[in-house]
Amino acid sequence: MGKVIRLFGLTISCYLFSGWAIAEHIYEKQDPPRELTAEQAANAAANYQKYCTLCHGEDRQGHVNDHAPSLRSKSLFESGVPHSILRPLSYGRQGTAMGGYLDEVGGPMTLDEVWDLTYWLFWQSGAERVKLTENPVQGDIQRGEVVYQQNCASCHGKNGEGVTAPALGNQSALAHNKDEFIRYAIEKGRQGTPMVAFEGKLSEADIDNVTAFIRSKASGWTMEKPVLHALPTPDEYVINPKNTDPDFNLSEGKYVSSEDLFAALEAHKKMILLDTRVTSVWQRAHIEGSIPFPYYSELEDKVTDLPKDVQIVAYCSCPRAAAEYVVEQLNDLGYDKTAVLYEGIFGWMNMGYPVMRAEGAIDDGQTEPEH
Incomplete structure (x- = not known):
């Protein structure tokens, strides 16, 4: 035996047999x-x-x-x-x-x-x-x-x-x-x-x-309504421009660890940090000093402001796919001082390293990850 009823705005067919509905x-x-x-x-x-x-x-x-x-x-x-x-x-x-x-x-x-x-x-x-x-x-x-x-x-x-x-x-x-x-x-x-x-x-x-x-x-x-950072200008792209480059020991010739990158930042080494995620997530949280450089950018236009003689480190949250994609294109354009953050920003944060959040405060990475 069956019948059709309405429940919570749904049409429901009920079939009754053996004491079960x-x-x-x-x-x-x-x-x-x-x-x-x-x-x-x-x-x-x-x-x-x-x-x-x-x-x-x-x-x-x-x-x-x-x-x-x-x-x-x-x-x-x-x-x-x-x-x-x-x-x-x-x-x-x-x-x-x-x-x-x-x-x-x-x-x-x-x-x-x-x-x-x-x-x-x-x-x-x-x-x-x-x-x-x-x-x-x-x-x-x-x-x-x-x-x-x-x-x-x-x-x-x-x-x-x-x-x-x-x-x-x-x-x-x-x-x-x-x-x-x-x-x-x-x-x-x-x-x-x-x-x-x-x-x-x-x-x-x-x-x-x-x-x-x-x-x-x-x-x-x-x-919450996002509080947006002003985007960095080209004169801000190079971190610590008067200091020396980091001497990274890259695994597989391209990967830098979070530990080594953090040590270089603490030592105020000269470099460029590229956040290759969509800019909206750079706005939420990013490694201090990084610039938004989305993987979908037209690189021929973007690289005019990137010097070739400075160490570039790219990161994303995939944990590496977008960053590797950008670095490979940079390599094709003659940039050979490049590296990819191996753990990505999630790994960076989960290891306790700091990020800049939308409100401008530096977070020690111990809270729930955002990106």
Whole structure:
């Protein structure tokens, strides 16, 4: 025997048998977003290649660097367009390598360009949008934690911090995503990735319970307006210009350790520090004296202010992919005094070395990493 009821704004089919009630979520289809003009689509495709392929891959396959998720999974775009895609693209994911690409937070793209890239990704995915409610998913948090540890922790981390899969306890993600967006990902999985669909593997109640547990990680998060630093001018690019160069012992001919870089900075050695992440994350936290030098920069224009006779050290948070990408291009342009920070800025901070944060204070690196 079956009947259809409404619960928390969802259409739910209930089938009763053997004393048990199993509820199946029925998601309504939603009209697709606006289509792009040929010019908008071409610009969005070019922006994807320029800004996103380093981590998400040329074919949107994901996990090229820093466990960046696949951007061709239909389930993501069925439930995530526009805001669950637009917001991380615009403002980044604090505590991860995903920076904000919107110009108002220091990124390289206008709001129109961010919207167009969001919709371009949707149309590339071939997804059909589903309608999600704003209502909370009710569940037993304690039971959800048990189920999460059994089924999710090996990839997403014991506390949702991310291991080989995205960090589910990321507060900016939890602040922006609806409960049902989280639930849909658990239920339907992410096609083309190791994230399997738990529909049929977990009960409907346990999917609700895990959703409630993940949502509980968002407590205490507050949105703060970023305080932006003034960007360094070319006369500030060289640190300690009157002193001597550092004498680094580079591993594999290109890597400098955090320990050696910190010692050189403490000794006031002459060098140039390049932060190769998107500028918005340089704004949040950076090694003092570094200049924003995003991996997507047109190097021929940028290098006019970079002397070739000064030691250059590049860093990122991948922990090395963006920095290596920039250094390889610099080498092709005749810069041979280059190095890459081996541990990246996350490793630097986790080892206790200091960074400059948005408010201008020097942090000793002991607090939770930002970038």
